[in-house]
Amino acid sequence: MEIYRSRSSQVWGWLCVGLGAAILLIQLIGSGLNGFSVGFGVAVAFAAVGAAAFLRPAVAVGRDAVEFRNVTQTVAIPFSRLAGLEAHWSLELVGDDGTKVGSFAAPARSGRDRLKSPEDGASAEVATLITSAWDAYRAAPTTAAPTTAVSSPVPARADASADGSDAGGAFTRRPDLVGIGLVAAALAGIALAVFG
Template sequence: MTPSVVFRSRGSVVLAAIVIVLAAVLAVSALVVGWPPSAAVAFAAVGWGAWVLYVRPCVILHEDAVELRNVARDVTIPYGAIDDVDTRFQLNITAGGRTYRAWALPAPSGGRAKRLSDVREGQRPGDSPSTLSGAAALRLRQSVAGAERTDAPVIQRTSALVLGGTAAIAVLLLVLSLLGL
């Protein structure tokens, strides 16, 4: 049994860490200074929202399937059910006539794409193995090539709406606390 491989943007994790630490400091400060408790709750919710938006999204390559963890939905697709893997704009997986997008693995920006030295003629910058989306796409394509094709794709969708809703609540609480409510 091979271990699962997780692909997640390092920049997103760094950004989330900064926001979470700042939110924690502000939450404690709000309590010490004597602001309403709703302000501390709002700052804590912003920290939680940063985790939901920036740390939770990832692509996990398991032994027999790929799992896309996005903000509002998780999708698990067996390798044998995958029809196509594409890196235009972000990692996209087509299976069963539908396209599933990985929020966590965007293609490189225009400036970064121009600096890539390993992109061949006619190749998308997102397919470069030196990018996160390209490295994931390469490993995913290798797994798909070695998988036995399934006629009826079994695709599991797990709603993670609670996590997405939490991020919206965090923003709402922050606005309410700033308005003094």
């Protein structure tokens, strides 16, 4: 399994975590424990946002499936249910039932790159990784290539539930409890800084 994380996200994530540590250190050196809740809350908020939004999101590509690890959920799709890739604001996978999911880890496209194919522009590296694995999956003798191609968007299925989970859909969605915990920690840090 290959894991993709953009280099810029790693840099921004560690900068946020480092900034959170620096804020806490400056608070302790400058004021000691007086007004500690403000500095601690801001430090926790910066570090948690950096970890949740920049360090944790990833694209994992295996032999027979792709997994998007976003901020608060993980979405998996087997190559047998994949219909294509698109790139608008982020790299998106399109299921054979017409549903789409975007990756928080794939670089966002700039305005001039939005009309390019997924293999061009800012998300080229991860799109090439997914396309190569998908081609290898289809070429393997134990799997059959799809006999029909999706030429136009298929409307989302009516039996998909309101929470986004879909028992029979192309994607398997599950909550990422660590990501949810980091978002909650960031919100708690902000609340502590404001009300503490």
